[in-house]
Amino acid sequence: MAAPRSSSRTAAKPSKIPQVSWREPRPAPLVLVSGPEEICAERAIAGIRDYLRAEDPALEVSDIRADDYAPGTLLAMTSPSLFGEPRLVRVSGVERCSDAFLQEAVSYLDQPQDGATVILRHTGASVRGKKLLDALRAGTGEGIEIACPAIKRDGDRVDFAAGEFKAAKKRIQPSALRALVSAFADDLTELAAACQQLIGDVEGDVTDDIVTKYYGGRVEVSAFVVADTAIAGRYGEALISLRHALSSGADPVPMVAAFAMKLRTMARVAGNREPSRQLAQRLGMKDWQVDRARRDxxxxxxxxxxxxIQATARADAEVKGASRDPIFALERMVTVIATRRPFGEE
Incomplete structure (x- = not known):
């Protein structure tokens, strides 16, 4: 029997250079900004520029396209000038780099120029440039990496928005934060802009009323927002979220499905004390799913x-035709889950 193939993920060598958050970027002779999330990459690159410019306003900033590269450009732009000003060279499109750039960039790793900061932007859209990335990640302290992974899950977007307010030392109510994220669920750039607008415009805490005032026309409560609120035991807020979702056109069937999925995950995790990674592997889940279920x-x-679980099963049957009033079925399910008591019990 043939030996199983090892995936590139399995074969990848761990990075030996420091990993730096895109929210707290700092310069180094070589900076790899990796990953597909462009808004985070832009923040990181701009942060490094501002850091260097604050140290020396005479900073020279140059840009190179790795996919349209003229031989000798990297060395020319990083070499000291007559007056020795610091240099920042931003290289875009490393995932599409030419052979000429790849060869010169790999050579540059061995002898970075004094006073120069080179930022390599690689989105991860291809394996092009892997030789350069592997060499940089195996370096001896000259480089750092700023990872910008994709932000797609609801929880990741909530964390992103919460980080925007935390970085600005601005408080936002949890329900207002969830409403804001729901309003811009499909566009992280717009979500970031909305956060910055509220941070800049609003005096004091950001509340539900403020988010509604600014973005009320865009707020759409998702099924998972309703489920999260009910599971957390916030009964009144859960009913309001449910009615808001229904008024926005939410379908009762996927609404119940969202509850069922979260409760099934909770039931699978409940009472198990294995480490998250070990339990996730055994159950065929992701680490973050186990951690989230344990919090829930x-x-x-x-x-x-x-x-x-019984209330959800009953609601599932009723919204699929077993009842003439699917809205009442949903409200009863939310009541049982949020109060954690049989329906009608005081």
């Missing part, structure tokens, strides 16, 4: 979780 389980027990 706060305040739940076997009885209340069973009641919630």
């Amino acid at each position: 389980l706060a305040g739940w027990n076997e009885r209340s979780l069973g009641l919630a």
Whole structure:
């Protein structure tokens, strides 16, 4: 029997250079800005420029396209000038780099120019430039990496927006944060701009009313927002979110499906004390799914979780035709889950 193929992910060597957050960028002779999330990459690159310019206003900034590269350009732009000003060279499109750039950039790693900062932007869209990335990541302290992974999941977008307000030392109510993220669920750039607008315009805390005032026409409550709120035990807020979602055109069937998916995950994780990574591998889940389920389980027990699963199963049948009033079926399900008691019990 043939030996199984090892994936590129398995074969990849761990990076030996420091990993730096895109929110707190700092310069180094060589900076790799990797990953597909462009808004984060732009922030990181701009942050390094501002850092260097604050140290010396005479900073020379140059740009190179790695896919349209004239031989000798990298060395020319990094070489000291007559007056020795610091140099920042921003290289875009490394994932499409020419052979000439690749050869010169790999050679440059061995002898970076004094006073020069070179930023290599690689989106990860291709394996082109892998030789350069591997060599930089195996370096001996001359380089750093700023990773900008894709931000696609609801939880990642919430974390991103929360980070915007935290970095600005601005408080936003949790429900207002969720509403804001829901309003810009499909565009991270617009979400970032909305956060910055609220940070710049609003005095004091950002509340639900403020988010509604600015972006009320865009706020669409998703099924997962309703489920998260109910599972957290915020009964009144869960009912308001449910009604808002329904008024925005949400379909009851996928609404129930979102609840069912989260509760099934909670049930699979409940009572298990294995480390997240080990449990995730055994259950065929992601580490973050296990961690999220464990957070969701706060305040739940076997009885209340069973009641919630039964209520969801009943609602699923009713919204698919077993009841003439699917809205009531949804409200009853949300009530049972948010209060963690049988429906009608005081």
